[in-house]
Amino acid sequence: xxxxxxxxxxxxxxxxxxxxxxxxxxxxxxxxxxxxxxxxxxxxxxxxxxxxxxxxxxxxxxxxxxxxxxxxxxxxxxxxxxxxxxxxxxxxxxxxxxxxxxxxxxxxxxxxxxxxxxxxxxxxxxxxxxxxxxxxxxxxxxxxxxxxxxxxxxxxxxxxxxxxxxxxxxxxxxxxxxxxxxxxxxxxxxxxxxxxxxxxxxxxxxxxxxxxxxxxxxxxxxxxxxxxxxxxxxxxxxxxxxxxxxxxxxxxxxxxxxxxxxxxxxxxxxxxxxxxxxxxxxxxxxxxxxxxxxxxxxxxxxxxxxxxxxxxxxxxxxxxxxxxxxxxxxxxxxxxxxxxxxxxxxxxxxxxxxxxxxxxxxxxxxxxxxxxxxxxxxxxxxxxxxxxxxxxxxxxxxxxxxxxxxxxxxxxxxxxxxxxxxxxxxxxxxx
Amino acid sequence: xxxxxxxxxxxxxxxxxxxxxxxxxxxxxxxxxxxxxxxxxxxxxxxxxxxxxxxxxxxxxxxxxxxxxxxxxxxxxxxxxxxxxxxxxxxxxxxxxxxxxxxxxxxxxxxxxxxxxxxxxxxxxxxxxxxxxxxxxxxxxxxxxxxxxxxxxxxxxxxxxxxxxxxxxxxxxxxxxxxxxxxxxxxxxxxxxxxxxxxxxxxxxxxxxxxxxxxxxxxxxxxxxxxxxxxxxxxxxxxxxxxxxxxxxxxxxxxxxxxxxxxxxxxxxxxxxxxxxxxxxxxxxxxxxxxxxxxxxxxxxxxxxxxxxxxxxxxxxxxxxxxxxxxxxxxxxxxxxxxxxxxxxxxxxxxxxxxxxxxxxxxxxxxxxxxxxxxxxxxxxxxxxxxxxxxxxxxxxxxxxxxxxxxxxxxxxxxxxxxxxxxxxxxxxxx
Numbered sequence: 091x092x093x094x095x096x097x098x099x100x101x102x103x104x105x106x107x108x109x110x111x112x113x114x115x116x117x118x119x120x121x122x123x124x125x126x127x128x129x130x131x132x133x134x135x136x137x138x139x140x141x142x143x144x145x146x147x148x149x150x151x152x153x154x155x156x157x158x159x160x161x162x163x164x165x166x167x168x169x170x171x172x173x174x175x176x177x178x179x180x181x182x183x184x185x186x187x188x189x190x191x192x193x194x195x196x197x198x199x200x201x202x203x204x205x206x207x208x209x210x211x212x213x214x215x216x217x218x219x220x221x222x223x224x225x226x227x228x229x230x231x232x233x234x235x236x237x238x239x240x241x242x243x244x245x246x247x248x249x250x251x252x253x254x255x256x257x258x259x260x261x262x263x264x265x266x267x268x269x270x271x272x273x274x275x276x277x278x279x280x281x282x283x284x285x286x287x288x289x290x291x292x293x294x295x296x297x298x299x300x301x302x303x304x305x306x307x308x309x310x311x312x313x314x315x316x317x318x319x320x321x322x323x324x325x326x327x328x329x330x331x332x333x334x335x336x337x338x339x340x341x342x343x344x345x346x347x348x349x350x351x352x353x354x355x356x357x358x359x360x361x362x363x364x365x366x367x368x369x370x371x372x373x374x375x376x377x378x379x380x381x382x383x384x385x386x387x388x389x390x391x392x393x394x395x396x397x398x399x400x401x402x403x404x405x406x407x408x409x410x411x412x413x414x415x416x417x418x419x420x421x422x423x424x425x426x427x428x429x430x431x432x433x434x435x436x437x438x439x440x441x442x443x444x445x446x447x448x449x450x451x452x453x454x455x456x457x458x459x460x461x462x463x464x465x466x467x468x469x470x471x472x473x474x475x476x477x478x479x480x481x482x483x484x485x486x487x488x489x490x491x492x493x494x495x496x497x498x499x500x501x502x503x504x505x506x507x508x509x510x511x512x513x514x515x516x517x518x519x520x521x
Numbered sequence: 522x523x524x525x526x527x528x529x530x531x532x533x534x535x536x537x538x539x540x541x542x543x544x545x546x547x548x549x550x551x552x553x554x555x556x557x558x559x560x561x562x563x564x565x566x567x568x569x570x571x572x573x574x575x576x577x578x579x580x581x582x583x584x585x586x587x588x589x590x591x592x593x594x595x596x597x598x599x600x601x602x603x604x605x606x607x608x609x610x611x612x613x614x615x616x617x618x619x620x621x622x623x624x625x626x627x628x629x630x631x632x633x634x635x636x637x638x639x640x641x642x643x644x645x646x647x648x649x650x651x652x653x654x655x656x657x658x659x660x661x662x663x664x665x666x667x668x669x670x671x672x673x674x675x676x677x678x679x680x681x682x683x684x685x686x687x688x689x690x691x692x693x694x695x696x697x698x699x700x701x702x703x704x705x706x707x708x709x710x711x712x713x714x715x716x717x718x719x720x721x722x723x724x725x726x727x728x729x730x731x732x733x734x735x736x737x738x739x740x741x742x743x744x745x746x747x748x749x750x751x752x753x754x755x756x757x758x759x760x761x762x763x764x765x766x767x768x769x770x771x772x773x774x775x776x777x778x779x780x781x782x783x784x785x786x787x788x789x790x791x792x793x794x795x796x797x798x799x800x801x802x803x804x805x806x807x808x809x810x811x812x813x814x815x816x817x818x819x820x821x822x823x824x825x826x827x828x829x830x831x832x833x834x835x836x837x838x839x840x841x842x843x844x845x846x847x848x849x850x851x852x853x854x855x856x857x858x859x860x861x862x863x864x865x866x867x868x869x870x871x872x873x874x875x876x877x878x879x880x881x882x883x884x885x886x887x888x889x890x891x892x893x894x895x896x897x898x899x900x901x902x903x904x905x906x907x908x909x910x911x912x913x914x915x916x917x918x919x920x921x922x923x924x925x926x927x928x929x930x931x932x933x934x935x936x937x938x939x940x941x942x943x944x945x946x947x948x949x950x951x952x
Contacts, residue, residue, distance in 0.1 A: 109729040117852045143848070234697050243693050244675060244733065261692040262674050266665050297758070298540040300751045302675065302733065319750050320731045326754055327728070330761030331842050337765070338838035339831065345843045345853065349863045356835050360868060363831045367824040368879065374820045381816050388812050388819035389805045392935075393798040395823065400770065400794045404787050407769035411762050412776045417574070421548045422776065432780045437791060448799065504823075 100130050112141035115150070116346070124153035136162035140173045143346040148177060151186075160189030167240065168194070168215040169321060172201045176211060200314070209292045210285030212325065213306040213315030216240040219249045220273055222256055227269030244302045244318070248277045253312040255280055255305050282307050285314060292317060293325045294416065333414055336492035337407060339363070362497050370395070370504035377512040383521050386453045387512060390462055395507035397441060398469035402499045405430050405477025410491045413481060427478050434474025438467040461518050465511035469503060472510075476502040531561050543572035546581070547777070555584035567593035571604045574777040579608060582617075591620030598671065599625070599646040600752060603632045607642060631745070640723045641716030643756065644737040644746030647671040650680045651704055653687055658700030675733045675749070679708045684743040686711055686736050713738050716745060720756045725847065727753045764845055767923035768838060770794070793928050801826070801935035808943040811952050817884045818946050821893055826938035828872060829900035833930045836861050836908025841922045844912060858909050865905025869898040892949050896942035900934060903941075907933040 103111055115123050115138060127134045127150065136159075139147050151159060151174070163171055163186065175183050175198065183202070187195050197215040204210025218239060220229050229246065233239065246264065248256045257277035267276050281304050283292050296304065296319060306315040335343060339359025343352060374381070374391070381388050409426075412418035418426060446463035450456055480498045481491035515521075534542055546554050546569060558565050558581065567590075570578050582590065582605070594602055594617065606614050606629065614633070618626050628646040635641025649670060651660050660677065664670065677695065679687045688708035698707050712735050714723050727735065727750060737746040766774060770790025774783060805812070805822070812819050840857075843849035849857060877894035881887055911929045912922035946952075 107730055230696055233693075234699070239697075242691070242733075260673070261696060262664075264696060265661055265692060266670075268665070293754075296751075297754055299538055300673075302673075302751065319754065320727075320733065323724075323728055323750065323754055323757055326757050327761065327846070330758065330765070331846070334761070334765045334768070334842055335838055338768075338834050340835045340839055343839055345839070345848045345857055349860055349867065352860065352864050353867050356832070356864070356868065357871075359835070360828065360831060360872065364824070364828060364872060364875065367827040370827075371820050371824055374823070378816045378820065381819050382813070385809045385813045385819075388816075388822075389802050389809065391819075392805070392823060392826065392939075393795070393802055396798040396801075396935075397791065397795060400791060401787070403769050404771045404790070407766055408771055408774055408776070411765055415758070415762070417776045426776055429780055429783065433783050433787070436780065436784050437787065440788075441791065441795060444795065504827075508823075 099126065100133050103130055104133065108135055108137045109141050111135065111138040115139075115142050116146060120149060123150050127154060128158065131158070132161050134158075134162065136166050136174065137170050140170045143344040144177050145344065145346045145348065145351070147174065151178065151182065156185065156189060159186055163190055164194070168197055168201065168315075169212060171198055172211055175202060176206065204285050207289045208285065209283045209287045209289060209306050209317055210315070212289055212292070212321050213285070213317050214240060215315045217247060217313070217316040218243055219247045219253070219313060221250070222248050222272070222274035222277065224273050225269060226264055226267045226271045226273065226276070229264065229273060230269070240316075242318070243316075245316075246273075247280070247305055247313055247316070248273055249313055255282060255307060255311070255313050258305065280305050282311075283317060284309070289325045290329050293322050293329065296322045297326075329414075333410065333492040336490065337410060337496060339496060359497075363500075366497065366501040366504065369501065370508055373505050373508045374512065376509075377516060380512060380516045380519075380521050384515065384519065386455070386458060387515050390449060390458070391508055391511050393445065394462065394465050394469055394511045395504050397445075397466065398473040398503035398507045399500055401434065401437060401470050402473035402477040402503045403496075405434075405474055406481055406495050406499050409478050409481040410495055413485050413491055418482075423482065427482075430474045430478040431471070434471045435467070437474075438470030441470065442466040457518055458515075461514045462511065465507070465514055468510040469507040472506040473499075473503050530557065531564050534561055535564065539566055539568045540572050542566065542569035546570075546573050547577060551580060554581050558585060559589065562589070563592050565593065567597050567605065568601050571601045574775040575608050576775065576777045576779065576782070578605065582609065582613065587616065587620060590617055594621055595625070599628055599632065599746075600643060602629055603642055606633060607637065635716050638720045639716065640714045640718040640720060640737050640748055641746070643720055643723070643752050644716070644748050645671060646746045648678060648744070648747040649674055650678045650684070650744060652681070653679050653703070653705035653708065655704050656700060657695055657698045657702045657704065657707070660695065660704060661700070671747075673749070674747075676747075677704075678711070678736055678744055678747070679704055680744055686713060686738060686742070686744050689736065711736050713742075714748060715740070721760050723748060724753050724756045724760065728757075760845075764841065764923040767921065768841060768927060770927060790928075794931075797928065797932040797935065800932065801939055804936050804939045805943065807940075808947060811943060811947045811950075814952050815946070815950065817886070817889060818943060821880060821889070822939055822942050824876065825893065825896050825900055825942045826935050828876075828897065829904040829934035829938045830931055832865065832868060832901050833904035833908040833934045834927075836865075836905055837912055837926050837930050840909050840912040841926055844916050844922055849913075854913065858913075861905045861909040862902070865902045866898070868905075869901030872901065873897040888949055889946075892945045893942065896938070896945055899941040900938040903937040904930075904934050 118126060175186065187198060201210055201215065244261055246259045248258060250256055258280045259273060259277045263276050281295060281299055281301060283295060283304050283306050285306050285308050301319065303316050303318045305313055306317055308314045332342065341355030343355045409418060442463035445466055446459035449462045450459035476499045481495045484491040484494050549557060606617065618629060632641055632646065675692055677690045679689060681687055689711045690704060690708045694707050712726060712730055712732060714726060714735050714737050716737050716739050732750065734747050734749045736744055737748055739745045772786030774786045840849060873894035876897055877890035880893045881890035907930045912926045915922040915925050
């Protein structure tokens with residue numbers, strides 16, 4: 091297809107949705123991507139760049155001539171433009187911003203001044219605001235005639251002369267009201283979101299009140315933008331993915347990242363894990379005389395540690411998820427901790443019995459069965475407590491439990507598991 | 522507050538949003554919840570029940586008198602009603618359905634006939650459909666006068682006399698058009714979602730085309746309901762959480778579940794893990810003579826297995842997430858597998874060096890350093906391959922990679938880790 095046949099390509103991509111163009115870009119090789127865009131030229135919709143992975147986006151923008159980027163940016167909605175700009179270096183940002191008309195540039199620059207992943211970054215700065223004394227008829231006429239309206243909108247915002255928010259009107263309320271009715275008679279109370287709010291908290295507000303759009307206000311309470319629910323869907327998706335990856339010790343990673351980026355995102359956690367693994371080995375080292383005399387202990391000890399590790403991971407994952415969705419809060423914390431302790435004891439008891447029997451059959455030693463059973467109960471209980479208490483404690487200290495929990499939890503279950511098993515064995519067999 | 526002061530409670534809960542009433546219910550004890558609802562009586566909004574955990578919902582409905590439930594259901598939107606009904610037993614469903622007016626009952630029963638977690642379950646059966654030849658003015662007049670409209674709507678659907686979908690009109694298009702314009706002049710092409718579609722796939726369609734609502738059609742292509750984006754936010758949240766829990770070997774669990782439900786959701790995975798741990802121990806058992814002569818091996822072997830396990834979990838989590846979001850597809854699969862292999866080799870090399878030095882310093886044996894280094898490279902490579910290939914293979918065989926990947930992956934890294942380390946040691950030291 092890339093036989094330089096620009097017309098055909100243009101005809102083809104014009105029929106595609108933005109997300110389909112993005113998929114097409116992802117499939118192409120590194121060289122083909124900017125070539126395709128250059129061939130399509132001005133009719134390429136830059137919104138497609140918001141739907142490809144970060145690395146691909148940066149590479150494409152690196153290759154494209156500036157005048158094409160400038161032309162593309164003029165057509166973009168402000169939230170898409172910010173999304174594309176925020177991953178670039180400051181130099182590249184400045185270079186692109188220089189090519190953009192003053193008014194749009196100021197809005198973009200203001201959005202970029204808000205912290206990363208804040209409502210101010212995700213909002214659209216193009217919205218409809220009307221005064222409360224207008225009638226429905228006047229507002230409708232205004233919308234029919236205005237040319238610079240956003241492409242999609244669900245609500246009208248009502249503001250005073252200083253752009254302070256008074257309320258909002260849903261479009262379906264507008265449609266169902268007669269023309270002479272005034273706006274303030276049909277407006278509803280509005281949910282304000284401060285521009286500095288983290289996007290995750292903004293998403294929670296949307297879910298809590300089932301919003302389709304929300305007003306974003308600056309520190310002075312003035313309306314500066316609108317967050318719409320289709321952006322929130324992406325935020326929810328993104329945040330859930332981040333938690334999942336963080337729990338596994340992976341940084342902010344996408345499948346299109348380079349080997350170097352991937353290695354960098356995974357090394358820290360592997361280093362920490364090496365340290366905790368060495369710590370666990372040091373604990374085993376305390377019992378070298380015991381192990382020398384009874385090799386069965388060396389054979390069985392990974393089972394105790396592994397079961398504890400898995401039970402703890404289960405509890406921890408449930409806790410981290412519940413903290414993220416605010417399902418676990420000070421009100422039910424006591425109940426939940428108590429219940430996890432019970433579950434730990436029940437599971438510990440069940441697997442102590444099972445593993446005790448296995449050990450007796452395997453090595454023909456009742457003592458060994460007893461020791462591994464007791465160690466299993468101890469470690470499963472430790473696993474339950476660590477799995478629930480560590481995420482809660484981290485959250486209390488304002489550390490993201492998704493990122494830091496695994497380290498502490500696996501350290502506890504490894505150390506407790508090996509220590510309980512080997513020390514009980516040393517005591518029981520007197521070695 | 523629960524001093525039977527019904528009026529005060531009613532005044533209080535009337536001011537709260539549905540989600541706040543749900544939070545209030547969650548905080549209360551098992552006995553207080555139905556008491557609160559009975560006291561509030563008819564002014565209790567049953568929609569609050571859609572926002573509490575499943576177990577709490579079932580308990581409350583068990584306790585409430587039927588006439589109150591019947592009254593509450595009449596006020597509900599159809600999607601909320603289905604959401605509450607679907608977790609109940611068939612007997613309880615039938616009992617509640619009997620109390621509901623015929624027309625609503627038929628709609629609910631039809632929705633319940635669709636498979637669980639399908640678009641048909643999540644849709645609202647109350648929507649606005651107009652014929653294409655109406656003018657904007659006539660449609661607006663219709664909306665002003667009709668009394669049974671849904672509370673919230675963003676789009677109008679255009680249908681033929683057989684209720685087959687022709688297109689849809691966005692409300693903001695309606696508002697900006699003059700009254701004499703006919704509907705078919707301003708309607709857009711519509712995204713149809715079949716009622717049998719899985720909610721996860723429906724959510725993907727919403728994200729792909731940035732929809733605010735989509736038409737749900739039955740097998741005959743007739744419009745039967747509407748899916749709105751606020752429901753999709755919940756679906757995205759729910760599905761991401763399910764994947765995260767599944768990876769950790771936890772079933773569909775909520776923080777309010779009972780000890781028995783939790784134990785049941787976690788036991789299967791712990792049992793599987795016991796089996797794989799025993800398998801790993803059997804591998805260790807093959808080398809009991811070697812271990813007996815060199816206790817340092819027993820001390821160091823968990824490190825090799827643990828590092829492999831963690832590296833594999835990282836790769837696997839990235840792969841499972843990418844498969845779920847459709848970022849990993851046949852087009853980039855080859856590239857991704859190759860890259861993970863590189864990353865495995867790079868990390869394996871780095872940690873081989875590090876761990877080799879630690880072993881030499883600790884035990885003063887260059888041979889031991891060499892052996893653990895070589896084992897580390899082998900296991901990190903195995904971890905990378907298992908971490909990426911197992912989720913892809915499971916997905917190919919239509920098994921959910923989130924649920925089944927961990928078992929296979931940890932088995933591979935444990936078995937390969939112990940075997941590589943102990944067999945290399947046996948060869949090198951000739952024992």
